[in-house]
Amino acid sequence: MINSPEPQQSDPQVDPQPDQPFDFRALAERHGLAVSGARPTFTAYLRQLWGRRYFIEAFSRAKLTSQYSQARLGQVWQVATPLLNAAVFYLVFGVLLQSKRGVPDYIPFLVTGVFVWTFTQTSVTAGVRAISGNIGLVRALHFPRASLPLALCLQQFQQLMFSMAVLVAILLGYGIPPTPNWLLVVPVLILQSMFNAGLALAVARLGSNTQDLAQVMPFVLRTWMYMSGVMYSLADKAKHMPEVIQVLLTLNPAAIYLDLMRFALIDSFHADQLPPHVWPLAVGWALLVGGGGFVYFWMAEETYGRG
Amino acid sequence: MAVAEPRGDSPTFGAAQEPSQEPSAASGSTAEPGERVPTVVVDGVHIVYRVHGAAPAAAPGAASKPDDAMGHRSLRARLAGRKPQFGSVREVHAVRGVSFAAYRGEAIGLIGSNGSGKSTLLRAIAGLLPTEHGAVYTSGQPSLLGVNAALMSDLTGEKNVVLGGLAMGMSKAQVREQYQQIVDFSGINTTGDFISLPMRTYSSGMAARLRFSIAAAKDHDVLLVDEALATGDRAFQKQSERRIRELRERAGTIFLVSHNQKSIRDVCDRVLWLDKGLLRMDGPTDAVIKAYEQATAR
Numbered sequence: 278m279i280n281s282p283e284p285q286q287s288d289p290q291v292d293p294q295p296d297q298p299f300d301f302r303a304l305a306e307r308h309g310l311a312v313s314g315a316r317p318t319f320t321a322y323l324r325q326l327w328g329r330r331y332f333i334e335a336f337s338r339a340k341l342t343s344q345y346s347q348a349r350l351g352q353v354w355q356v357a358t359p360l361l362n363a364a365v366f367y368l369v370f371g372v373l374l375q376s377k378r379g380v381p382d383y384i385p386f387l388v389t390g391v392f393v394w395t396f397t398q399t400s401v402t403a404g405v406r407a408i409s410g411n412i413g414l415v416r417a418l419h420f421p422r423a424s425l426p427l428a429l430c431l432q433q434f435q436q437l438m439f440s441m442a443v444l445v446a447i448l449l450g451y452g453i454p455p456t457p458n459w460l461l462v463v464p465v466l467i468l469q470s471m472f473n474a475g476l477a478l479a480v481a482r483l484g485s486n487t488q489d490l491a492q493v494m495p496f497v498l499r500t501w502m503y504m505s506g507v508m509y510s511l512a513d514k515a516k517h518m519p520e521v522i523q524v525l526l527t528l529n530p531a532a533i534y535l536d537l538m539r540f541a542l543i544d545s546f547h548a549d550q551l552p553p554h555v556w557p558l559a560v561g562w563a564l565l566v567g568g569g570g571f572v573y574f575w576m577a578e579e580t581y582g583r584g
Numbered sequence: 585m586a587v588a589e590p591r592g593d594s595p596t597f598g599a600a601q602e603p604s605q606e607p608s609a610a611s612g613s614t615a616e617p618g619e620r621v622p623t624v625v626v627d628g629v630h631i632v633y634r635v636h637g638a639a640p641a642a643a644p645g646a647a648s649k650p651d652d653a654m655g656h657r658s659l660r661a662r663l664a665g666r667k668p669q670f671g672s673v674r675e676v677h678a679v680r681g682v683s684f685a686a687y688r689g690e691a692i693g694l695i696g697s698n699g700s701g702k703s704t705l706l707r708a709i710a711g712l713l714p715t716e717h718g719a720v721y722t723s724g725q726p727s728l729l730g731v732n733a734a735l736m737s738d739l740t741g742e743k744n745v746v747l748g749g750l751a752m753g754m755s756k757a758q759v760r761e762q763y764q765q766i767v768d769f770s771g772i773n774t775t776g777d778f779i780s781l782p783m784r785t786y787s788s789g790m791a792a793r794l795r796f797s798i799a800a801a802k803d804h805d806v807l808l809v810d811e812a813l814a815t816g817d818r819a820f821q822k823q824s825e826r827r828i829r830e831l832r833e834r835a836g837t838i839f840l841v842s843h844n845q846k847s848i849r850d851v852c853d854r855v856l857w858l859d860k861g862l863l864r865m866d867g868p869t870d871a872v873i874k875a876y877e878q879a880t881a882r
Contacts, residue, residue, distance in 0.1 A: 308723065337749050346782065582714070
């Protein structure tokens, strides 16, 4: 540390001698020092992430409760927000535009669609800003960065649980009987959560060093929503369209998860309204986007936090 | 933690300054006998910030002005009437080729004017900022002392202690174990049950005390402290300095960024002087601070 007793300003760096540069790399290697901030291997990354599971959980719950903590009604908004959402859509599409033609049990159909779609939509919206919106945290502390988009997805999932409670109340109030089919909600939710998480991770990487994606995202999401049959029966609307488009529409993952949820919950929504191969498609999308998004996010792990 | 000790001449200081007393444990197995064990090796590190949508200043060379180094000044640049160019990316070269090795048992201060790259270098050591050229090698995981970014003002102090502890990588059990100590150290509850109130209701001093207490609850291999000593009232500052010294005893190496030369003198035995992203001087605390004071007095 002290190579010369009185360092002079003209000879600023004491450690490396000017004429024979000190080999810092060799010193580091000799002592087995590792490169700081290097990307961990994939399995090490998974292990780190698992080690941070309590942080992910605490972070998502903190976000959820702080959201309405300054509101007079407080946590009532967890339930009131989805209700108001459904009411607005009912007013526009049920009353004004009469989309309910041909759809039995239109209100349950609509509310299920809105809630399930909102889960995907808010996961993506939160994902885009997961890194860029928490840059202070990323620059201050060490943790696998995937914790952030995953925590935000978990927050949206918890939000969805409030919405599902509202949905069950609406379904029962509408006279729709609970059937064993309701159990299908669990696999559908798991698959949709995997899909959403993967998508959130992917857009988190894309949006990590620019705000531009966050600006475009609302428009992309709105387009996607109208193509997913949230407010109307997609099968009815697509009848007179070219077959290519019909096939493409049935491949839309958002529509797949929506329809499966309706099939699970609403007894007048029959299996023949589902597109062909719907379960394999639902599983395929979940694995492809869930796994792919995670790997894609991990591949840039060491670059998050750059200004 | 509450034991008062004389400032400046704590016994651990002398011991840490004697390199030959360092045991060559763990990673030192391949080291020559008597060689000091490096904990952080910074090898020719360059760090570049990229600022989107900020046109370069009219004057050549102004982009490298130290004031711009943290990327915080793009707004000011805009207000100064420069038209931002569409899609332009401006590069700010915050650290330009710094090399040094830090050894186990050292406490190293970083001094320099605002924007000289001190905090940036600290973040690079922590592995939180990618380097443009060069590399930072470390043994163990260097950690910044600071959890401010993880805390949420809408949450109660209680929940923030848990969230902050988990964010720093403590386990659930560790958080539970340390909880009372953190609260006691912060002194938040001495005038009432404030820990169960949202942090936004705290005075700035109270919030700063709680933040420091959470951050200082964990032991680290390599500890990086960025201006954390200037929080709270005089009594709490003394208490924090004591805690920093305790952490130092347990940490392999400690880095301290501060504009308060007194706390640098109290804690550090070696000082790096950064100037415009370059390492201007590296040596014993007294010599470097003296040279720095001479240079800045002009």
